[in-house]
Amino acid sequence: MTIPFLDLPAQYKTLKAEIDPAIHHILDTAQYASGPAVEAFERDFAEFCGAAHCIGLNSGTAALALLMQAHGIGRGDEVITVPNTFFATVEAILHVGALPVLVDVEEKTALMDPGLLEHAITQKTKAIIPVHLYGQTCDMATINAIAKKHGVLVFEDACQAHGARDGDRTAGNLADGAAFSFYPGKNLGAYGEAGAVTTNDPEIAKTVRMLRDHGQPKKYHHDLVGWNERMDGIQGAVLGVKLKHLAGWNERRRALAAHYRKHLPPGIRVIEERPGATPVYHLFVIRSRRRDALQKHLNDHGIQTGIHYPVALHLLTALKSFGWKQGDFPVAETLANEILSLPMFPEMTEAQVEEVCGVISAFERIA
Ligand SMILES: *Cc1c(COP(=O)(O)O)cnc(C)c1O
Numbered sequence: 410m411t412i413p414f415l416d417l418p419a420q421y422k423t424l425k426a427e428i429d430p431a432i433h434h435i436l437d438t439a440q441y442a443s444g445p446a447v448e449a450f451e452r453d454f455a456e457f458c459g460a461a462h463c464i465g466l467n468s469g470t471a472a473l474a475l476l477m478q479a480h481g482i483g484r485g486d487e488v489i490t491v492p493n494t495f496f497a498t499v500e501a502i503l504h505v506g507a508l509p510v511l512v513d514v515e516e517k518t519a520l521m522d523p524g525l526l527e528h529a530i531t532q533k534t535k536a537i538i539p540v541h542l543y544g545q546t547c548d549m550a551t552i553n554a555i556a557k558k559h560g561v562l563v564f565e566d567a568c569q570a571h572g573a574r575d576g577d578r579t580a581g582n583l584a585d586g587a588a589f590s591f592y593p594g595k596n597l598g599a600y601g602e603a604g605a606v607t608t609n610d611p612e613i614a615k616t617v618r619m620l621r622d623h624g625q626p627k628k629y630h631h632d633l634v635g636w637n638e639r640m641d642g643i644q645g646a647v648l649g650v651k652l653k654h655l656a657g658w659n660e661r662r663r664a665l666a667a668h669y670r671k672h673l674p675p676g677i678r679v680i681e682e683r684p685g686a687t688p689v690y691h692l693f694v695i696r697s698r699r700r701d702a703l704q705k706h707l708n709d710h711g712i713q714t715g716i717h718y719p720v721a722l723h724l725l726t727a728l729k730s731f732g733w734k735q736g737d738f739p740v741a742e743t744l745a746n747e748i749l750s751l752p753m754f755p756e757m758t759e760a761q762v763e764e765v766c767g768v769i770s771a772f773e774r775i776a
Contacts, residue, residue: 411711412761415594415754423756424650428600431646440642443622447645451605453652454589457572458581460607462614465640466621469568469590469604473501475638476564476586476606477536479616482507486535490566491521492721492741494540498566499722501588507535509731511723513738517681519543519694519748522740523551527559536562541570541580543717544596544662544691545683549575549583564588568604571597572659574687581607591648596662596691597655599644658755662690668759669693669751672766674773680748692717693753695769700749706772712765715750 421428431446440446447465455463466472482488484506490498492511502509512525521539537556539547549563556563567573568590570580581587591603606617616633619626624633666688670679678696682688694717697703704714721741723733735742751765 410764412713412752412757412765413754414713414715414750414752416756417593417598419756420754424654427650428647431650432643435642435646442641443639444642444645446642446649447640450640450645450649450652453649454581454605455607457652457655458579458587458607460582460587461609462607462611463581464606464608464614464617464621465645466604466606466617467638467640468602469566469588469592470497470501471621471636471638472568472588472590472604472606473498473538473564473566474504475617475620475636476588476608476613477501477505477507478620479606479613480536480562480586482535482562485533487531487533488536488538489526489529489534490538491540491542492723492738493519493718493744494542494566494722495568495718496722496725496727497568497590498538498540499728502538508533510534511733511738513740514542514744516740516743518545518683519680519744520545520547520683521552523548523555526552526555530555530559530561534559534561536564536585538564538566539584540566540568541573543680543688543694544570544573545680545688546570546573546575546580546583546686548683553584562586567607568592569595569691570689571595572655573689576685582609586610586613591644596659596689597648597651600647601641601644603640603644603648605640659689661755662693662753663688665753665755665757665759665762666690666693668762669766672763674766674770676773677769690753692750694748694750696744696747697749698747700747703769703772704749707765707768710768712768713752716745716748717750719745721745 563584565587624635
């Protein structure tokens with residue numbers, strides 16, 4: 410028996426009857442770039458997040474960059490984020506011309522450590538980008554309070570956190586703006602590339618709408634130098650169908666996470682839930698000092714796993730010129746060496762979770 414890391418074909422089978430006509434409608438009406446299906450999804454997703462506005466885009470990376478650009482962040486500005494995120498968070502900061510500043514994370518949750526923020530804030534700091542890693546919201550009350558005290562903006566990197574809650578509020582409505590990715594493997598995934606910005610600020614929403622469409626409020630009247638980052642009509646249609654299932658899928662992921670916790674051997678540490686947070690388990694991540702051997706053992710038994718992410722950002726070749734070195738962000742480095750993402754997808758069964766846990770238990774016994 411093999412257990413995949415996630416099973417998108419299995420999900421498509423359950424949705425085929427809804428998705429196929431939605432896609433055919435786009436083909437029949439030629440709403441390929443933007444159009445009514447994207448607009449309908451934007452309204453629905455804004456409501457889902459409890460945000461006033463949603464702007465559909467072509468990727469999460471574009472969402473991060475356009476959100477910063479719309480707030481006037483660029484050359485000479487500093488933006489604070491964490492070293493244990495997908496590369497795109499820092500890439501977007503660099504693409505708008507700003508300087509990324511990193512703060513380490515809390516070991517138990519792998520989320521931004523608010524206790525390190527004030528030390529990282531300078532006269533040049535314009536924004537903080539906490540990353541809701543693995544589908545769990547950061548401590549936004551504390552981060553927002555520090556930001557407010559220093560007159561700094563806060564943008565959520567919510568690319569892994571569709572539907573995650575902090576108290577009774579939902580990711581996408583926890584700060585000055587948020588970036589979402591609908592990359593196929595995310596909790597809400599398109600059938601291609603897609604992303605979105607959510608914001609409560611109508612002026613920012615208007616600017617992001619212009620920036621995604623060559624800076625034109627009206628066809629061929631370009632008020633800004635923008636980009637081509639519009640969401641495809643087909644992706645809007647797919648996402649509109651899938652959004653109706655998201656809450657149920659997230660509920661299922663939480664149940665599977667609880668089942669993992671019950672059946673994992675006692676020696677295995679897991680990334681913990683932050684008090685007050687309701688995670689959506691984009692990934693279910695455990696820790697092991699013998700991570701590489703454990704991953705091989707699981708693979709030998711037909712169980713696919715992943716590492717998110719194997720190299721802390723400050724040690725990546727592409728960022729070499731910033732002069733960061735080993736030891737600069739010790740928690741992120743330790744996590745990078747020990748984390749292992751286990752199979753996690755709504756179509757997974759309890760029996761599959763038990764099978765994974767059994768193989769891990771056997772590994773713990775032999776070692
Ligand atoms: C997926 C992801 C992104 C980038 O999203 P794309 O749609 O792939 O551009 C950014 N940040 C985080 C944390 C992500 O997981």
